[in-house]
Amino acid sequence: MNDKPALWPTMRANSARLYVLIARKAGRAVVFRRGPTKRTLVLTWDLRTDTLVPGQWLKGRIYERRADLSPDGELLVYAAAKGGSELTSWVAVSRPPYLTALALWTEAGMWGGGLFGKDWRSLQLNLLSWEVADKDRSAGSVSSKLRVSRLHPYLDELRLSLMRLQREGWDITLGERKKLPRTARYGYVFDPPIVQTKALRAGWTLVVEMHAANESNGRLYVETASVRGADGVIKAQLGRVDWADIDLKGDIILAREGCLSRLKISQLANDAPSEPSLIADLNDLSFRPLETPAKALRWP
Numbered sequence: 001m002n003d004k005p006a007l008w009p010t011m012r013a014n015s016a017r018l019y020v021l022i023a024r025k026a027g028r029a030v031v032f033r034r035g036p037t038k039r040t041l042v043l044t045w046d047l048r049t050d051t052l053v054p055g056q057w058l059k060g061r062i063y064e065r066r067a068d069l070s071p072d073g074e075l076l077v078y079a080a081a082k083g084g085s086e087l088t089s090w091v092a093v094s095r096p097p098y099l100t101a102l103a104l105w106t107e108a109g110m111w112g113g114g115l116f117g118k119d120w121r122s123l124q125l126n127l128l129s130w131e132v133a134d135k136d137r138s139a140g141s142v143s144s145k146l147r148v149s150r151l152h153p154y155l156d157e158l159r160l161s162l163m164r165l166q167r168e169g170w171d172i173t174l175g176e177r178k179k180l181p182r183t184a185r186y187g188y189v190f191d192p193p194i195v196q197t198k199a200l201r202a203g204w205t206l207v208v209e210m211h212a213a214n215e216s217n218g219r220l221y222v223e224t225a226s227v228r229g230a231d232g233v234i235k236a237q238l239g240r241v242d243w244a245d246i247d248l249k250g251d252i253i254l255a256r257e258g259c260l261s262r263l264k265i266s267q268l269a270n271d272a273p274s275e276p277s278l279i280a281d282l283n284d285l286s287f288r289p290l291e292t293p294a295k296a297l298r299w300p
Contacts, residue, residue, distance in 0.1 A: 011240050013217050016258035016283050018242050019064035020045070023073030024168065027248055030076055030096045031260070032064040033282050040064075041285060042076075042097040047247045050262070050279045055097020057287045058082070065161035066113025069096070070120035074300040077123060079112030091125060093146075095296040102299060103142045113160055115151065115167070120300060124151045126160055143299040158213075162194075168245075170196045175210075186222065187214025198246055203230030204268060206252055208244050225254060227268065236263075238276070252276070258283035 016035040023029065029045040031052065040062040042055045060082030067078040076096040081089040091112045092101035105112075105127060113126045121143075127150060155163065162172055175190035194210040205228045212222040225238040238244065244254040252263040254276060261276035 011218060011242075011257050016285070017219065018255035018258060018260065018282065020243050020245065020253070020255060020260075021064075021067060021069040021076075022047070022168070022245060022247065023069050023071055025071040026073045028069075028073035030067075030069050030073070031255075031282075032062055032067070033258075033285065034062070034064075035258070035283075037061075038082075039287055041282075041287075042099060043282075044073075044097045045260075047249075047253070052260075052280050052282075053097060054285070054290075056099045056290050056292070058099055059287070063111075063113060063157065065157050066111060066126065068113070068115045068164060070116045071118065072120065072300075075102075075116070075120040077114040077116065077125075079114075079126075091127065093123070095298075095300075098290075098292045098296040100292040100296060102297070103146065103148075111154070111156055111160065113157075115160070115164055121145045121147055123148050125149070126151045126155055145299070165196060170198050172196050185216050186212035188212065200227070200246060200252070200268060201250055201265060204228065204235070206244065206246055208241070227252070227263075235268075238263075253279075 016033050019032045021030045027047040029047055031043040031045050033041040033043060038060060040058045044053045044055065058080060060080055063079045067076060069076055074095065075093055077091065077093050079091050087106055089112060091105045091114060093103040094100055095102070105125065111126055115124045116122060117124070123146060125148060166172055173195040175192045175194045177188050178191050179188045180186055189212040190210055196208040198206045200206055206225065207228055208223055208225045210221055210223050213220060215222055219242065223241055225241045225244040226234050227236040229235045238254060240256060242255045244252065247253050250265040254261050259281045260279040262279055263276040267274050
């Protein structure tokens, strides 16, 4: 089996890695922008105006696919790691785009992360044991309204992220994971691919396929996106993506090679949709310290 089919175009290795979480009940999102490897920036994104507000950087690694955004967009739960520090790995709840912890769990285990329930008051933690989940530290006092439980069974990153995607309306068909030799371009492939589909208008569908993982000098996951008509025929190939989804207006929004783009619902009325329009290029950003404002130190 060829481990680099033509179907999987490459991305510029030095482009920023982007991943987005959309608030289910608000026109807001959070963007994780990673690059260099151990520098991660959090931004908020107003999906109504396409305004981006940069927040705090972490000199470490945020595991974006283990994170979640509350339905109103007010709180972020994320898993992070930083070598050589007192805290090597942790799970925190913060007010995006800031990372200062309102609640902090310091023994996150290999995976960590969590999922919000119907609102920010309900949080399930992906921790190895309940003893860890029940032991927290905080920047202030943890809100008495926050109900914390443990996800069971303990999930790896891919299964946790797929659970979140299913909650957000994606239909998912799993593929078989096959490990490749060390000399291959990818650590392993999914054959057939993991297929994620989400309904657009008039029977059209956004399709994201995960083909492989652990790309050499590339992305952790190899994904492509396309738009299919009601007849199942591909209407638009969106190519390699870091992330793609549908906002509350029904537009397709996507991240690739450090850029955020939008394909408006009106563009999908034609059989041959035009290219997505650029919202922002986030490649040329560098670390800058930012103090946490008082509002971000309080619970909603």
